[in-house]
Amino acid sequence: MEQAEMNGSERRERRGATLALSLSMLLASLGTSIANIALPDLAKAFSAPFAEVQGVVVSYLAALTISVVVAGRLGDLYGLKRMQLAGLTLFAVASLLSAMAPDLPLLMAARAVQGVGAAFLMTISMALMRETASEARIGRAMGLLGTVSALGTALGPSLGGALIPLAGWRGIFWVQVPLAALALILAIAALPTDRARGKARPANMFAVMEKRLLPNLIVNIVVAAVMMATLVVGPFYLGLALGLKAASVGLVMSVGPVISIVSGVPSGRLVDAWGARAVLSSGLALLAAGAFLLAILPQILDVAGYIAAIIVLTPGYQLFQAANNTAALADVPKERRGMASGLLGLSRNIGLMAGASLMGAVFAYGTGTGDFIHAAPAAISAGMQLTFLLAGGLMIGAMAVIFAGAFERRSARA
Structure with a gap:
């Protein structure tokens, strides 16, 4: 009876922690995408060219990318819960400053601070989820974070589009303040107290980035680059090669995020059932198949072929994310998980930037011109292929x- 009550209490604590961490991850991913839709309004409000108002998005992403490893190291040094609370506080204050910004430079500065807060939320949430989840449900926990991250990214443009007519561009930042405050209250109440730390300081980045973790980081970069390529190339192909209107392009492009939201938790369940290595291989196989199908099927079936390829590619990405994060953190000691989570975030962001730049350059090379607007549909199709x-x-x-990497580990054990 006492044991049952204890188990019930533990389950409630874990549910509370999971809710706090999920809301934290939602905020960080929401901040990534919610400002994009406000760029035309910001250009009008501040009488600034589009190239300048893009800094509102870029400053957030740049600060997030630079800060993820630092956030993880601080978590290892001073405690994961403490740094999670610091990140939520920073994010809430920066959201408030963004909503009240009187000019564009101050808005960009506030967004940069918000990006630093988001780096703590993304990095520390993953490390804490690994620490608070039971051993039998680690994959499910990682899958849930993947679902919430996809949900936040997908929700950003639609939530922003609903708020701007009601409250103007400032509304997209005001709405984040109470959400961050709620996450902070939940985190204070539900997250486990940091354990006392000994005098030994955590290892530096290069010590954490040992051979066992390096393959996961390299593959994380490559997969993120390929997924970003779908976001960069897809709209050009759908709009210019297939001649879809903007609303139709948006509808087709929403298929991927919707599948991500639906497939995140089931992917985690498969990691728990089959093991991280088996699911990691399956995810990469689906990603490879989906990429090749994107090169072939749209040329034959147009929009239907594009959607069919995305239906194969996107579950592969969620399987990969759940399995790769689980596998990477499984071999890392507790005192280094913050840094390892930061490295995973850094590698993902490097991949996203590589996908936007390098894969975009490949698309331009295949098209035969950087002037996509005036390129022939056949040229756009060739670039896509x-x-x-x-x-x-x-x-x-x-x-x-x-x-x-798996072969090296087996050889080392033998």
């Missing part, structure tokens, strides 16, 4: 990296 043939090849290379 080259981009995703390369993406499929990169996925096969990623599988080779993972298999080589």
Whole structure:
């Protein structure tokens, strides 16, 4: 009876912690996408060219990318819960400053601070989720974070579009203040107290980035680059090669985020049932198949072919995310999990930037011009095909990296 009550109490504590961490991850991903839709309104409000108001988005992403490893190291040094609370406080204050910003430079500065707060939320949430989840449900916990992250990214533009007519561009920042305050209250109440730390300081980045973790980081970069390529190339192909209107392009592009939201937790369940390595291989295989299908099917079936390829590609990404995060953190000692989570976040962001720049350059090369607006539909299709043939090849290379890492571990054990 006493044991049952204790188990019930533990379950409630874990549910509270999961809710706090999920809301934290939602806020960080929401902050990534919610400002994009307000850029035209910001250009009008501040009488600034589009190139300048883009700084509102870029400052957030740049600060997030630079800060993720630092956030993880601070979590290892001073306690994960303490740094999670610091990140939520920073995010809430920066959201308030963004909503009240009187000019564009101050808005960009506030967004940069918000990006630093988001780096703590993304990095520390993953490390804390690994620490608070039971051993049998680690994959499910990682899958849930993947679902929440996809939900926040997908929700941002639609929530922003609903708020701007009601409250103007400032509304997209005001709405984040009470959400951050709620997450802070939940985190204070539900997250486990930091354990006392000894005098030994956590290892530096290079010590954490040992051979066992390096393959996961490399593959994380490659997969993120391929996924970003779908977001960069997809709208051009759908709009210019297939001639879809903007509303239709948006509808087709929403298929991927919707699948991500639905498939995140089931992917985590498979990690718990099959093991991280098996699911990691399956995810990469689906990613490779989806990339090759994106190079082939749209040329034959147009929009239906594009959607069919995305239906294969996106679950592969969620399987990969849940399994890769679980596998990467499984071999890392508790006192280094913050830094390891930061490295995972850094590698993902590097991949996103590489996907936007390098894969975009491949698309331009395949199209034969950087002036996509005046390119012929056949040229856009050729660029799309080259981009995703390369993406499929990169996925096969990623599988080779993972298999080589697994072989090294088996050899070391033998």
